[in-house]
Amino acid sequence: MNYVLVLRESVSRPDADEYDNNDGSGCGFRVVRTIVDATEAGNFTRFINHSCDANLELMAVRVDSYIPRLVLFAQRDVKHGDELTFDYGGTSACTNSSEDARERPHATIVMKSYDEICADATSAAEMRLLDHFKMYGGEVWTIGSGCQSCRKKIEDTSVLKKCVNCQAALFCNRDCQVKAWKAHKSECNVIATFRKASAGASPQEQVSKLLETLTLSAASKRSSEPKVVGVATSLGMNESDLPGWFFSVDYELESAESQKTLYQAALELFSLLRDEECWTRDKDSFPRSSYTSIELPHTLANSDESRSEFFARNGHLVLFSAWLQHPEPPATQSTPLEDRGFYGVIDSILQISSVRDAIDAFMDSRGA
Numbered sequence: 001m002n003y004v005l006v007l008r009e010s011v012s013r014p015d016a017d018e019y020d021n022n023d024g025s026g027c028g029f030r031v032v033r034t035i036v037d038a039t040e041a042g043n044f045t046r047f048i049n050h051s052c053d054a055n056l057e058l059m060a061v062r063v064d065s066y067i068p069r070l071v072l073f074a075q076r077d078v079k080h081g082d083e084l085t086f087d088y089g090g091t092s093a094c095t096n097s098s099e100d101a102r103e104r105p106h107a108t109i110v111m112k113s114y115d116e117i118c119a120d121a122t123s124a125a126e127m128r129l130l131d132h133f134k135m136y137g138g139e140v141w142t143i144g145s146g147c148q149s150c151r152k153k154i155e156d157t158s159v160l161k162k163c164v165n166c167q168a169a170l171f172c173n174r175d176c177q178v179k180a181w182k183a184h185k186s187e188c189n190v191i192a193t194f195r196k197a198s199a200g201a202s203p204q205e206q207v208s209k210l211l212e213t214l215t216l217s218a219a220s221k222r223s224s225e226p227k228v229v230g231v232a233t234s235l236g237m238n239e240s241d242l243p244g245w246f247f248s249v250d251y252e253l254e255s256a257e258s259q260k261t262l263y264q265a266a267l268e269l270f271s272l273l274r275d276e277e278c279w280t281r282d283k284d285s286f287p288r289s290s291y292t293s294i295e296l297p298h299t300l301a302n303s304d305e306s307r308s309e310f311f312a313r314n315g316h317l318v319l320f321s322a323w324l325q326h327p328e329p330p331a332t333q334s335t336p337l338e339d340r341g342f343y344g345v346i347d348s349i350l351q352i353s354s355v356r357d358a359i360d361a362f363m364d365s366r367g368a
Contacts, residue, residue, distance in 0.1 A: 048072070048084050048085060048086060049083065049085050050085060050086070050087065050088040051085035051086070051087065052087060053085075054075065054085045054086045054087045055074060055075055055076055055078050055082065055084065055085060055086075056072045056073065056074060056075060056084055056085060056086040057072070057073050057075050057086060057087075057233075057234055058071070058072055058086050058087075059071055059073060059234060059324070059327070071363070072084075072086060073233075073234040073235065073236065074236060075233055075234070076233075141287070142288070142293045143168050143169055143187065143290045143293050143294065144157065144168055144169070144170055144293065144294060145157070146160070146170065147160060147170055147171055147172045147176055148163075148169040148170060148171055148176070148177075148180045148183075148184055149171060149172070149176035149177070149179045149180035150172060150176060157170055160172060161173065161174075161177070163177070163184070163188060165188050165189075165192045166187070166188040166189075166191035166192045166195070167191075167195070168188075168191050168290070168293075168294045169184055169187075169188065186338040186339065187290040187291075187336070187338040189264075189267070189338075190267065190289075190290065190291050190337055190338045191290060191291050191294065191296075193264070193267050193268055193271050194271045194291050194296050195296065196271075197268065197271035197272055197300060198296065198297055198300065203272055203300075203302045203303075203305045203306040203309065204305060204306070204308075204309040206268070206272060206306070207269065207272060207306050207309040207310050207313065207315065208309060208313060210265045210268055210269050210272075211269075211310070211313050211315050211318055213261060213262065213265040214247065214262060214265050214266065214269075214318050214319070214322070215246075215247050215248050215249055215318070216244060216245055216313060216314070216315070216318050217244040218244050219244055220241055220242060220243060220244060221242045221243075221244065221246060221248045222239060222240045222241065222242060223239055223242065223246075223248045223249075224239070225248075225249065225250040225253065226250070227250045227252075227325045228246075228247075228248055228249070228250060228325070230325075231247075231321055231324040231325055232246070234324065235321075235324075235366065236366065243314075243317075244314075245313075245314035245315075245317045245318050245321070246317075246318075246321050247318055247319070247321040247322035247325070249262075250325065251322070251325065251326075251342055251343070252326075259342065262342055263341070263342045263345065266319075266342055266345040266346050266349070267345050269310075269315070269319075269349060270337075270345055270348055270349050271300075272300065272303065272306040273303060273306055273307055273310060273349060273352060273355075274298075274299055274300075274303070274348075274352070275299050275303065275352055275353070276298050276299055277351070277352070277353065278299075278348065278351065278352065279292055279298040279299065281333055281351065282336075282337050282348075284334075285333070285334055285335055285336050285337070286334060286335075286336075287336055288336065289336045289337040289338065290336065290337075290338060291337065307352075307354060307355075310355075311354075311358055316350075316355050316358040316359055316362070317359075317362060319346045319349055319350060319355075320350065320359050320362070322343070322346055323343060323346050323347060323350060325343075326343040328343055328344055328346075328347035332344045332347050332348075333347070333348065333351065
């Protein structure tokens, strides 16, 4: 059942004299956290009581770039006459002595609450802004405007050397390239991946292979990983008989090599499926996502074919079941694409309107 609420998130700048430094360089802002206001809009779910042995679980399922929908999922069969309850404490320690409460697999998972995830993302955004002002003042750096290591803009960039992989970053010499590689590596991979997608063929075959890398299978599966079991339970599914589309690994427990493979598959999927809104959103990130600063098509000519194959293979459900292991806060989309990580890239794909609509339809069918 959906818990329809008023959710507000805003960033405001205080009065100028509050942070004025005489030289005009002062910068101040305050972040107002998300407010859940059931007094103006809500439904009967606001009257549901707390229990440490709850039969419902509250999860944030975001359906657009900014507003999460709070949804209550049954954690077990609810019989006629049973009181509906959920745990108000979220990740707080439960003092209930109930054996069921202690033995539930998902009750032992150490996870951050959605509010904590949002707070961490907000803090990270503030630090990015402060670090930027500390390093570059009010100057906004754009890839290709000068040496990626020296970070000095020059008018004639033809004297600089291009990165062989992404063909976008510029360097004075090899020493500058080596020095800047750690910072450039992620954006280099994003741009190179997008260039490859632009030149690629047979989108259906590419989408199919990428989804298989992301654990898509024709056969049903089973899993004992706590996070996977927790997601399965929240969707009312049996972890011993999961559909072939269910994302059946815990990304954070995978080897570094496996994580790299899964991340790359998600990134390549995004490069094939992205639409104009994705480009606009990434252009507005801070700092700006590097791929939006170079000459690349905003969306691929065959992206419709890619999306058709993606939906036909239940790709939206593969990614949704992965995302539920680690729901991303709205602030994720304000970070550059190259800094988003595995779950952040999945979150970016879930922002595509047709993907959101397909997930909405799935959730509605589960509640029917």
